[in-house]
Amino acid sequence: MAEKLTLKDIAKKPDLLMPGHRLCAGCAAGTIVRLALKATRGPVILANATGCLEVATTIFPYSSWKVPWIHNAFENVAATASGIEAAFRAMKKANKGPLAKYEHIDVIAFAGDGGTYDIGFQALSGAFERGHDFLYILYDNEAYMNTGIQRSGGTPRCAWTTTSPAGKVIPGKREWKKPIARIAAEHEIPYVATASIAYPMDFVRKVRKGLEVEGPAFIHVLSPCTRGWRYPPEKTIKIAKLAVETCFFPLWEAEFKEGDIVYTLSSPSERIARKPELKKPIEEYLKLQGRFSHLFRPKKRDDLISEIQRWVDYEWKMILKRCGKL
Amino acid sequence: MQRNALLKLLKWLKISGVCKMEIKQILMGLNGDEAVAYAIKQVDPDVVAAYPITPQTIIVERFSEYVADGEVHTEFISVESEHSALSACVGAAAAGARAFTATAANGLALMWEILYIAASCRLPIVMAIVNRALSGPINIHPDHSDAMGARDSGWIQIFCENSQEAYDSTIQAWRIAEHPDVQLPVMVCLDGFVLGHTLENVMTLPDEVVKKFIGERKFVTVRNHFGKEVPFILDPENPITIGPLDLYDFYFEHKMQQIHAMENAPRVIEEVGKEYGKISGRTYGLVHPYKLEDAEIAIIGLGSTMGTAKIVVDRLREKGIKVGLLRIRSFRPFPAQQIIEHLKDKKVIGVLDRAASFGAYGGPLFNEVRNAFYDQDVKPLISNYIYGLGGRDMPPQRLMIIFEDLQKIMETKRIEKTVKYIGVRE
Numbered sequence: 001m002a003e004k005l006t007l008k009d010i011a012k013k014p015d016l017l018m019p020g021h022r023l024c025a026g027c028a029a030g031t032i033v034r035l036a037l038k039a040t041r042g043p044v045i046l047a048n049a050t051g052c053l054e055v056a057t058t059i060f061p062y063s064s065w066k067v068p069w070i071h072n073a074f075e076n077v078a079a080t081a082s083g084i085e086a087a088f089r090a091m092k093k094a095n096k097g098p099l100a101k102y103e104h105i106d107v108i109a110f111a112g113d114g115g116t117y118d119i120g121f122q123a124l125s126g127a128f129e130r131g132h133d134f135l136y137i138l139y140d141n142e143a144y145m146n147t148g149i150q151r152s153g154g155t156p157r158c159a160w161t162t163t164s165p166a167g168k169v170i171p172g173k174r175e176w177k178k179p180i181a182r183i184a185a186e187h188e189i190p191y192v193a194t195a196s197i198a199y200p201m202d203f204v205r206k207v208r209k210g211l212e213v214e215g216p217a218f219i220h221v222l223s224p225c226t227r228g229w230r231y232p233p234e235k236t237i238k239i240a241k242l243a244v245e246t247c248f249f250p251l252w253e254a255e256f257k258e259g260d261i262v263y264t265l266s267s268p269s270e271r272i273a274r275k276p277e278l279k280k281p282i283e284e285y286l287k288l289q290g291r292f293s294h295l296f297r298p299k300k301r302d303d304l305i306s307e308i309q310r311w312v313d314y315e316w317k318m319i320l321k322r323c324g325k326l
Numbered sequence: 327m328q329r330n331a332l333l334k335l336l337k338w339l340k341i342s343g344v345c346k347m348e349i350k351q352i353l354m355g356l357n358g359d360e361a362v363a364y365a366i367k368q369v370d371p372d373v374v375a376a377y378p379i380t381p382q383t384i385i386v387e388r389f390s391e392y393v394a395d396g397e398v399h400t401e402f403i404s405v406e407s408e409h410s411a412l413s414a415c416v417g418a419a420a421a422g423a424r425a426f427t428a429t430a431a432n433g434l435a436l437m438w439e440i441l442y443i444a445a446s447c448r449l450p451i452v453m454a455i456v457n458r459a460l461s462g463p464i465n466i467h468p469d470h471s472d473a474m475g476a477r478d479s480g481w482i483q484i485f486c487e488n489s490q491e492a493y494d495s496t497i498q499a500w501r502i503a504e505h506p507d508v509q510l511p512v513m514v515c516l517d518g519f520v521l522g523h524t525l526e527n528v529m530t531l532p533d534e535v536v537k538k539f540i541g542e543r544k545f546v547t548v549r550n551h552f553g554k555e556v557p558f559i560l561d562p563e564n565p566i567t568i569g570p571l572d573l574y575d576f577y578f579e580h581k582m583q584q585i586h587a588m589e590n591a592p593r594v595i596e597e598v599g600k601e602y603g604k605i606s607g608r609t610y611g612l613v614h615p616y617k618l619e620d621a622e623i624a625i626i627g628l629g630s631t632m633g634t635a636k637i638v639v640d641r642l643r644e645k646g647i648k649v650g651l652l653r654i655r656s657f658r659p660f661p662a663q664q665i666i667e668h669l670k671d672k673k674v675i676g677v678l679d680r681a682a683s684f685g686a687y688g689g690p691l692f693n694e695v696r697n698a699f700y701d702q703d704v705k706p707l708i709s710n711y712i713y714g715l716g717g718r719d720m721p722p723q724r725l726m727i728i729f730e731d732l733q734k735i736m737e738t739k740r741i742e743k744t745v746k747y748i749g750v751r752e
Contacts (some may be wrong), residue, residue, distance in 0.1 A: 004491055038442070043562035043563075044562060045421065045560045045562065047417060054570075054571065055571045057571030058567050058569075059553065059566065059571045059572075059573065060570045060571065060572040060575075060576045060580075061576065062570075062571075063512040063567035063570060065341050065551075065565060065567050066565060067562065067565050068560035068561060068562055068564075068565045068566060068568075069560075069565070069567050070416075070417065070420050070560055070567075070568040070569050071439060071568070071569035072416050072417065072443055072447075072569055073413065073439055073443055075409070076413035076440065077710060078410075079375075079409070079410035079411075079414045079417070080404060080411035080413050080414065080416055080417035081417060081421075082403055082405070082410070082414045082417065083373060083403070083413065083414030083415060083416060083417025083418035083421070083423075083425065084417040084418065084420070084560065085412065085417075085419045086372075086373045086375070086401035086403050086418055086423075087372055087373050087401070087418040087419075087421035087422065087423035088398060088421060089401050090372035090373055090400060090401040090423060091422070091423065093399050093401075094372070096542075097372060097422055097423065097543075098422040098545070098559055098561055099421060099422055099561065101725030102562065105562065120408070121411065121559070122406060122407060123406070123407075123409070123410045125406070125408055126407070129406070130403065130404065141488065154367075158713060172577060200505070201656060224332070226566060239680040243377060245393075248523075262357075268415075288653055
């Protein structure tokens with residue numbers, strides 16, 4: 001494995017996603033992509049599922065991508081990346097074809113929560129099982145934001161969306177968030193991690209690690225969405241950070257080695273594990289976001305807030321256990 | 327010295343074409359699926375992505391054996407669905423690979439969305455369709471409902487009469503798909519079971535002849551978003567963006583380019599079919615006439631049934647009845663002009679459809695054929711026969727019923743019922 005990436009390294013590396021794209025002000029997706037591409041090792045090919053990132057970075061005849069990029073459809077980015085990776089392998093094997101000249105190519109798939117948790121899950125699971133050597137980055141804005149904020153398998157409980165409205169009877173989404181990263185890890189693929197743009201070096205290093213392993217890697221990044229989560233654009237990083245500090249979105253890595261899935265807490269979460277008093281109450285995270293406003297107005301719903309807190313605690317405990325901290 | 331001089335002379339004769347070297351073909355006993363798999367083995371594509379059921383055929387099983395035995399360099403991706411099979415082919419072909427897949431019936435239906443994307447991305451993927459009935463009710467036997475549903479997806483569709491043609495077309499398909507004036511994916515369609523699972527004699531070309539015929543994949547160039555003319559491929563040295571958002575300001579123009587590509591396809595299909603004839607002795611075109619010259623009655627149709635129909639034509643000819651047939655090899659692009667040329671002076675035409683188009687005025691082929699004749703001042707009477715759904719057999723006797731009906735139409739100069747269903751209990 002190469003030397004640990006430093007801030008200096010990534011500062012020197014030019015951006016591969018160019019300005020001029022039409023992502024919303026305050027959107028985390030652009031930051032996620034720019035940071036991720038800082039970790040690439042050389043030649044890169046990207047595949048992108050249908051979603052915000054795809055529509056906002058390309059509109060014919062414009063493109064923000066400085067690297068080869070393909071969008072196929074919504075649910076098949078993992079299969080598309082499988083094809084790219086297999087094509088490269090075949091060309092290397094035969095030592096002919098246009099990609100045979102490259103020593104290696106970093107194949108990265110970007111997809112949102114809809115394209116990963118829901119409609120794209122089958123293709124993703126299949127690609128993991130087959131062991132294709134590519135990195136899948138899930139930027140999770142917790143709903144179908146591109147089409148106007150509809151709930152997905154990644155939407156947290158009680159969040160308002162246009163298909164899980166906060167009504168008189170039902171207070172937003174009724175289900176919990178699917179534990180997608182843990183499900184990915186259970187595929188026994190070489191590398192799975194969760195990451196946050198509030199901790200950029202941690203994220204970039206994880207991307208590098210995901211690219212370096214042989215076989216599939218999966219990184220789940222929380223992607224706060226100013227439009228869908230209903231908060232002012234300047235609060236994106238703050239909210240991303242609170243998600244980690246409240247343990248709503250703990251940061252960890254899972255490596256499959258020697259017949260075991262080895263979970264490790266990443267330092268921002270590790271700190272909390274060491275000093276539990278650092279763990280902030282979930283209310284701090286919820287109250288900043290308009291999608292949870294019905295938990296605070298017209299009447300504060302302590303029952304629901306504590307229910308969410310309980311879920312966060314359970315999930316955190318589960319991760320601590322897996323990381324050998326309990 | 328003398329021997330050297332002789333060799334030199336032989337070489338000169340060979341190069342100059344004075345003495346044409348005969349290509350030695352090998353006769354093999356193959357069913358249609360195996361014929362396709364064998365052709366693909368000789369093509370040795372970079373990537374084959376396929377799903378084994380819903381339903382698949384022997385094609386990928388045979389091909390897997392070639393992979394397992396190291397006879398090809400192909401990366402075989404055992405995907406988890408047909409949707410992913412074609413999706414992976416899109417990724418692979420965009421990365422510059424030759425990509426192949428095969429499917430049938432519901433598997434093709436599951437690919438639906440990606441059929442259009444593969445065509446609009448102008449990716450020269452080749453896919454064998456072993457034509458089978460679509461569910462429901464669930465059925466695995468031959469009809470054309472699968473391919474007919476995909477007729478507007480932007481793929482070239484070649485329908486084969488026998489396993490020999492399945493082999494030959496699977497080789498030609500690459501040349502058609504990758505032609506710079508075409509750059510479209512190609513479906514090679516062969517009837518399930520009747521061809522797919524039936525052993526036939528197939529003449530096969532030597533590997534090196536096939537390899538030479540298809541050559542290396544060449545790339546068209548496009549101007550990328552940096553204003554640079556670059557090959558149309560995902561190459562880190564020359565980045566391009568494939569599959570961008572494309573709204574009302576350019577989508578229509580891109581559809582026009584697809585339309586033009588399809589307009590170029592007939593010429594290319596014929597050129598490739600002729601060139602293939604030179605190396606194999608088997609020439610292919612858009613349509614294949616049989617005993618049509620002086621025919622008064624003709625049937626027109628697709629696939630293996632037209633092979634059976636030739637026997638029926640022969641029998642009727644023996645009786646002195648002037649019948650013939652026109653087999654449509656290329657359904658997309660639809661060879662309207664060629665059909666008119668071949669059939670305009672016939673008195674009666676029977677169009678055979680092995681697919682139902684519910685609520686439509688006749689089957690899909692019938693609609694196209696009759697439409698083609700609309701502007702002709704003198705045109706034949708055209709009647710439609712829908713047959714063989716879900717694998718209902720089409721023996722010579724049933725074809726005879728059609729010819730008898732056409733004879734009656736010729737005599738009475740009247741079509742009492744435009745659309746008839748053959749071999750069904752009512």
